């Protein structure tokens with residue numbers, strides 16, 4: 139079992155999650171982060187830190203797409219362990235619907 143970053147993270151990137159992870163298993167994309175499921179120790183510490191409620195346990199139903207994306211993207215994106223600068227428009231995208239179709243990017247971040 140592991141925790142999974144989902145659609146709500148897109149364009150938010152507050153990154154409160156990455157600083158609390160004891161095993162540094164977050165990876166940064168252009169406009170979101172993902173968790174490497176084989177490194178995650180399932181401690182759950184990051185889940186309540188995310189103001190966008192984007193982090194969920196993979197035991198929740200309906201997360202197949204996001205489990206796959208976290209696994210594949212974390213293999214190519216750079217590791218991120220410290221909170222970076224939050225984008226100026228992050229708050230305006232919080233809770234927005236349909237962010238995957240509108241904004242998803244598989245490009246790596248600049249961590």
Ligand code: SF4
Pocket residue numbers: 143146147148150151152153154155156170171187188189190191192193
């Ligand atoms: S705190 Fe939540 S929204 Fe922000 S980067 Fe982490 S998972 Fe994404």
Ligand code: SF4
Pocket residue numbers: 140141158159160161162163164173177178179180181182183184185
């Ligand atoms: S559940 Fe724990 S180990 Fe897994 S990503 Fe969150 S803080 Fe890191």
